[in-house]
Amino acid sequence: MSENVIYSINGPVVKVKDSTDFSMMEKVFVGHQRLMGEVISISREATVIQVYESTTGLKPGEPVEPTGSPISVTLGPGILRNIFDGIERPLKEIAKQSGAFIATGSDVASLDEEVLWDVTMKVKVGDHVIGGQIFATVPETPLIEHRCMIPPTLEGEVIETVSNGQYNILTCIAKVADAQGEVHELTLCQKWPIKTARPVKRRLPISVPLITGQRIFDTLFPIAKGGTAAIPGGFGTGKTMTQHQLAKWCDADIIVYVGCGERGNEMTQVLEEFSELIDPKSNRPLTDRTVLIANTSNMPVAAREASIYTGLTLAEYYRDMGYHVAIMADSTSRWAEALREISGRLEEMPAEEGFPAYLPSRISQFYERAGYMETLNDATGSVSIIGAVSPQGNDFSEPVTQNTKRFVRCFWALDKSLAYARHYFAINWNESYSEYVTDLSRWYNKNVDPRFLRDRQEIMSLLAEETKLMEIVKLIGSDVLPEDQKLVIEICKVIRVGYLQQNAFHQDDTYVPLEKQLKMMDTILYLYRRCKEVITTGKPLRLVMQLGLFDKVTKMKYDVPNDNIALLDEYPTMIDSAISTIA
Template sequence: MTAGTLTRVVGALAEATGLGGVALHELVRVGDAALLGEVLRVSGDVATLQVFEETTGLRVGEPVVREQLPLAIELGPGLLGQVIDGIGRPLGRLAVLSGTFIQPGAAPPTLDRDARFAFEPARAVGDLVEAGDVLGTVADRGGFPFKLLVPPGRSGIVRHVRAGDVGLLDPVVTLDAGDPITLLQRWPVRRPRPAGARVAADRPFLTGQRIFDFLFPVAEGGTVAVPGGFGTGKTVIEQALAKFGDADVVVYVGCGERGNEMAEVLHEFARLVDPRAGRSVMDRTVLVVNTSNMPVAARESSVYVGLTVAEFFRDMGYRVAVMADSLSRWAEALREVGSRLQEMPGEEGYPTSLASRAAKLHERAGRVRCLGRPERHGSITLISAVSPPGGDFSEPVTQACLRVTSALWALDAALAHQRQFPAVDWSTSYSLDAQAMVEYLDQQVEPRWSAARARALDLLQRDAELREVASVVGPDALEDKDRLLLAAAAALREFVLGQSAFDPNDAFSPPAKTFVLAEAALALFERGAAALAAGRSFADLPIDAVRRALAGLRDAAADGLDESRKAVHEALAALSAPGVAEGGDA
């Protein structure tokens, strides 16, 4: 192994000489503590490195050793339920080894070498197999069926199969050529894993969040940008989707975010049960965590580590959802490294390659036909939070993401200040998949879904116009039917689009509940309008009774849904019934 010499250390960057023949993006071990680094630039004998660990204390003159590999991550059973950092170090076992505070230097491997699994072969000796073929399964965390695949680029005739008890490094399947296939595989994180052709996304990624499922549904395999200033609830949304989104595997990338938040995620996910699969949410989750005070270079790599893990499960044929919180921190890490490299800055100091890197990153999402047999589809849905400075969406990171994502869920500070959560601005948000997805929902959930959505969007649009008028002339000067419209839209905003992530009954809204609530808010408007036409005045309409019934339905526990639903119907019926005194002595 060639050893070079450290000639400069500044921030997360270092320079070394004497690394003859070193390649771009090759890994190196830097200094006496053997910190992990990566080659960013080679100029003559000088290599410029970004160091993934804390560089304070690195001395000029210390050795630098080539690893002759790009930055790669270990993949295999045991990843689910793990918390790893931006370079794949398992944070749980790291704490056992080096204590509460993260110390730079050697770390345990990502996957626990002591783990044992029972391998159930799907192929036999003599079979001809090719890349992507399912060789067999092991039961991963919580019984999750982990599929062992023929690694990309490999094929051959099966010569030996080891069924039953195996460790991560044991030869499980031996082909007639090449190394034996083990449960543990490695993949360079910056290179997308190969897959078959893309297939059309035909069904929505259901989130359990009404405003997304009802108004802006995104396809499985789609990409969403969720920009919002601080305090608008990006992280709460990302966490809600990680908890309640309909996916087989969730990869949560906490990129440059808060340590306390990650502690909350860890504790809460361990406790929560996935409403669909009935198992612990943590059993389906891989957390990639690089908090804002952890080294900046590893923040940049954390997104790629997360996507590589996602692709690994996608290749098995699973539906994977990736929450990236937040891509702004990823972009800022690029900017920080770029400016230290004295690169010519682009807009707002970001590297000029920002847009193309953002595009490449998002293109790793999608729904594909997986390689190999049996025939199967896998998908990666990518939901990226973006933190625009000052909440201004015209900034480069938001714009770079919007050009490549298929949906925008725009968060609005004004809504957040009104405590309207999720603070999604329905007038600027969109989903390019919406049309196809509501057709699916019409067929699979409720035939009137798309019609209700169109009515709701119309009501919200008229509400916005009317509120502008009301702010000039005063709401008292409005006609009754306009006041009814304002009241109905308020109910729609409050009880359908608004949803509490902290109320155990409301945090997850199955599609059926979403529809009933939406339909009721719309009926308040339509039936109320009919009552007004029949001669009742707005002041006589029992609006508050309907609102109370809606609140009851929204907050009802699963076993109380039917009863609350009945109460809503009764309250709505009273709208059209003439002259009914609604429990009032007035």
């Protein structure tokens, strides 16, 4: 019988009195059902543990068993296509055992230990290997090759290997002797603590955009590979749908979707949609390069905090193989609420709105694990983090949104009025910003065209001017405005409806290549300049509006298919010929 027993229970927080057997951040098993927990506080009087499962039925006096290791995840083939809970338990396997609800103390292996993988060895006996080096490869899915790596802390000489063939994840496929002569067995999987960032050789400067095919992101507010972005918005403004569209179309190799504290029916919708989506780049199911972590609002609150770190660790593992990974965290507000609840049960001094004083440092630790890296095996990979924030009452001044804003360089503010007007994406172009534009300018100039960023700047200026003019229009109406200012309002309507608004269900508008985005901007700005020339000759804007050019240019996103972008080159001629009739 263990000498360490439960002294008190307060929701997910359990205390053990008068024990020196535990260390900080250590994984423990609590009670007769062996519930997974983590040590979060140690004093001379008591050890405090947060339990990642429901403590219903737990009683004082039940044993608490230390393990000597931190909370870790199993990394190996079989992660992709899988659906895990916040502590990397496979939900499909749990469903087979206990049905729709997770039974307390469910002990299921994270990865399937029976399935055989086709292993190709990349090292031979006598090779000197270092941490991070790839020693075997496995075709995990038709899209992704799994590259098994030497653990980062290991260096030595290969003394034994198996031949190429089929093996499960627990089979020893190589042995390495380190400098002290100790022999280490290598399998297809390894463990890594979720709250420790995986090591890299160096952090590279951010210089490549994460191409999404969504005009408002690629043009106005771009995010870089290895960058961070926040999507704040109230209920019903489209945070989840925005992340779905980004997950489907962004040019990341692998998607990690973390549903942190979201409603169960919403997570069900995510799981069903992702299983039905076809990856447009390969015509394979999108799940071939996706891992889903589902931690719904009715699951234990402590596991909600762990789910974010679990997703990050899986992303870093694939980054170390040389892949570009995008994490969709939906939503970090629910994660912060879990921190607040546990902090309250620990009777810590609350800060603003009851959140713990260490909320900013936790948010920064999360976003700082993003980056464009040179890995230990000299490859390059990245982790890009796109986190949704759910401010109560759409109040962007609340602590989670404000602290997130400090640590991200891309802020995509969702607007309730745009969402209710069915303007998709409902990104408010006045409140949003991206600090990556300067970092990415060289890439855009080299790979697209120097006109791209010039057009972007001109469109941003027009939208800013329209905002000022609309304040005047609200007060005294549009009739008193001079013709050139009326033109700004009309051309911004084309920009808003014809360019920024995007139809996710239209085959040519759901994804738009950068070349088409550039030509669309060129066309809109050409129309603006030609109309301005007409107005300076003294003719009223009304004459130009009667030509129907504005409607024609607004509909070009539907009229010009992505496989025939050259049709946009005919628009300037059409504009000239129409305007010549009134010049």
